Amino acid sequence: MSSYKAPLDDIRFALYDVLDSDALFAKLGFGEATRDIVDAVLEEGARFNETVLAPLNKVGDEVGCKFDPADGSVATPPGFADAYRQYVEGGWPGLVSPAELGGQGLPHAVGVPIKEMIDAANLSWGNFPLLSHGATEALGHYGDAWQKDVFLKRLISGEWTGTMCLTEPHCGTDLGLLKTKAVANGDGTYSISGTKIFITAGEHDMAGNIVHLVLARLPDAPAGSKGISMFIVPKLRVDADGNTGERNGVRCGSIEHKMGIHGSATCVMNFDAAQGWLVGEANKGLVAMFVMMNTARLAVGLQGLGLADRALQNSLRYARERLQMRSLTGAKFPEKPADPIIVHPDVRRMLLTQKALVEGGRLLGYHAASLVDVVGHVQDEGEKAQADALLGFLTPIVKACLTEWGVECTYHALQCFGGHGYIHEHGMEQLARDARITTLYEGTTGIQALDLMGRKIMQQQGAGLRVFLGIIEAFCKEHEADDALAEYVAPLRAKAAEWQELTIAIGRGAMANADEVGAAAYDYLFYSGYVALAYWWARSVAAADASSRPQAFKDAKRETARFYFARLLPRTLQHKAAIESGAVSLMALDAAAFDA
């Protein structure tokens, strides 16, 4: 079975030493978020995740959720409901929600390490509260006073959980095609009818009610994505005071049999004249949906990070224990029958790749979360606009890179175990199966790439990229005379310049042929991710050196950064070449000729 220990040391380094969270929180008016409080939250989070959630990860996979067709109920795996009760008692659901709604009012940047721990400890379980968070965001922005009082407060307390009901059998990415209908009842409520699929936590036995946020069409709605509205549809009907009553007309029709996340209920939800309430304006549902979606995308990125870290921890342990062959430079442990496999360069390649992607990726993800705090709380409008542009730019990068790296890290970790990695009992194959969903849901990697290239670069003329390039240049300028950092600063500066040129070249090509946007998108996203990580690794070395941490910690950051620049940053070469080759090699072949 795979084990998990929350990486508190590196989490603290990321928050305190690199992102300078003390100063940021003070500036944004998070008076509660002192170092003492944050430390206590992190430590209690570590305890909860290591001792309550992590031990349930295996049973969640083996037993899974059980659907009862007789009453449409879903039983979660043994221990899941009790863990949720403890989660609610601990006040975790409202950790980053406003105090006036019953939350704890802590910054998002404090919420993400807890999120990372939950995903590492038990991804399947984590999906139950995760969807509440998206619903909370949407209702926080667009709910009216009554909706906030009845639904939002209970989502924040954790008494009820939420869902996002978007996908239908014939439409996932293309929500403009959706068919679910909403008809006004004349009393301010609506009747919702239709079928939604892939509804995470759509039905379960962990909370008193389930608040579905459903996209549907009103009778007079325009066609396509401009005719979509959002509705609250609770599992149990509620009265004006929020008391629950009889079942509403919504029922789970079945749950999916999936490659992984067996402990997470992925439901087909049938709505049959279910009573609902409109959220925000009619036909503006897609805007409200994107509020949920952006939060969810960052959260799914964190899932990739959490799984990658658990993969790293276990493969590192195994590589130190497993004895096999001698080092090519002579026995390192002659008293043992063979050397531990961590002496072999290729095993180190797999471990260092994970370490570089996990620790660098942590900064990528936490930084984005800190931008959520800036956007929500900074006074200066100019700063807010810059942070907003940067957050929009980084969101698809965080989602796609952290999840694809999560898949990659679980791949390397399993490979470190050799044939044993393929066997269920070691837990590595579960991590690999669980990780595989993260590049698919909340928008596939290809959709993230299009969001980045089409919306954030082309439509917004690269506003977010400009902000990020400014941050990189400021860092390079600050350290240009620092010999100890020269090996990182010089190549980072060169890559940043190249990034800008590449972006301009793609934009120029896209004016002549719109397919150039789609053709460049995937490689541009990963090119961007690797340059961003180069920045975070260079900053990590600078921050470690400037800190009072032990020399071994500083050495580890420096050597991992060296590895990153030597062996992972060169992935940009391939992405650049692919981008520069343009759309022609992708579009020339006729669709019918693929198997000519």
Added chain:
Amino acid sequence: MSSYKAPLDDIRFALYDVLDSDALFAKLGFGEATRDIVDAVLEEGARFNETVLAPLNKVGDEVGCKFDPADGSVATPPGFADAYRQYVEGGWPGLVSPAELGGQGLPHAVGVPIKEMIDAANLSWGNFPLLSHGATEALGHYGDAWQKDVFLKRLISGEWTGTMCLTEPHCGTDLGLLKTKAVANGDGTYSISGTKIFITAGEHDMAGNIVHLVLARLPDAPAGSKGISMFIVPKLRVDADGNTGERNGVRCGSIEHKMGIHGSATCVMNFDAAQGWLVGEANKGLVAMFVMMNTARLAVGLQGLGLADRALQNSLRYARERLQMRSLTGAKFPEKPADPIIVHPDVRRMLLTQKALVEGGRLLGYHAASLVDVVGHVQDEGEKAQADALLGFLTPIVKACLTEWGVECTYHALQCFGGHGYIHEHGMEQLARDARITTLYEGTTGIQALDLMGRKIMQQQGAGLRVFLGIIEAFCKEHEADDALAEYVAPLRAKAAEWQELTIAIGRGAMANADEVGAAAYDYLFYSGYVALAYWWARSVAAADASSRPQAFKDAKRETARFYFARLLPRTLQHKAAIESGAVSLMALDAAAFDA
């Protein structure tokens, strides 16, 4: 459920048009292997695989093998045993075995397309006959007359199946550590005792007997890998005439619960004073084992290819059917509610990547198989030596690249399905889980890389590489004035020159520091694989143009080659940079400091 159709057209292209198999078979004295006969074999193979094995792929995954602890028996999934009966009746087990031993005496190059089809149709099922093939090779080389008469002939007829019993709980890669013991009984037989794990097809209900080839130590054996001998240990005892009797002292102790290939029995085998016969010389078991192993490595490479092809076929079908969003350059099917996703550049990227790796990889694999024929049958000693060196050089490349590409292709294919790919019923997630074993068994990718770099390059001073570079240069020279091929020939020539320089540079570095071999190995292997594929794609264009095939076929080859050179060959840039960065960034960090 995923479907499968044998790609007969591209198989014929590979054999007849690119590899010029008619001329090769005639030269090697395979009088039976005329085009008519080969065509008939391919067509019957396609029928058998499409109609018998492919429909059992899903039930194999869902039901899996069942172990009965009461008697140590293993029940294979419904239909598996009957399919094996049909396989034996069809004469498939002995397809490439010598006629004098009851085989059909066809070339290996005809056997591999059938192997590819089996692996695509039903990888789990294919593992039962696969291991017989390795045992056949070992006994063909090292068995005595009685062993051939009793065991080998029955393996070739398919009446019995074989296994390779190498791995023990504490040693897989490092066989020098193995502990299984063999003691002479004084009557020419031996008593074998010990535990072997990960024994594919170690127990099942498909054949009359199971012939285990077991590595064990004699009492006076030298320590390490020079003290290993190989023994035949049958499941049922046999008399001098090969009649089976009572159970031998070997029994399945359990079967593994695995990520995939559920229909394949992966057994713990307990040997308790089991009766066995020495194969070949005492303490020379590792040499005999490598005969099995090299065959098995090529075969596992083909598994990657087969799965990749099935992945490609299904994702291509889905991409033509699934309607989602409009093309960025305007609706392509305005009469439909949305365009099929094959219009989108990023979907095409995933499809073309699969197509380029599958069709190029097919040539890589088939070429290696044809070298097995050359080594076994060519008259000229110089030619034989060259083919042998080239085969040894290509074997780790075929094994590692085709399996890693198999994993990659099943990844892209699942991704093309979006969230639906993660659901069991579509069959894509099974392909991904099944593919994951191929980079682990018969030597992990890292071990293939060490074999290539350490043995084939360093120890053999690159003899095989020189032969391959000569073949590439001859091709480039032949076509250097051909304008239609210039876009492939020029970059191929440059890459070949770079390949040679890179190899020399690694060799030079390795003389100073042996860790440079291990540090370069993985990236060198993939660098080599991508240059080799560039050669096969350039040759494919030339061969297609020179053939009488339809224009659409020629166009597809040309455009896929363009895609390959533009978007996949640049992966060499990253591998080259990693190689050139040397061992330092891998070795600097102390093992204890990875989580400092």
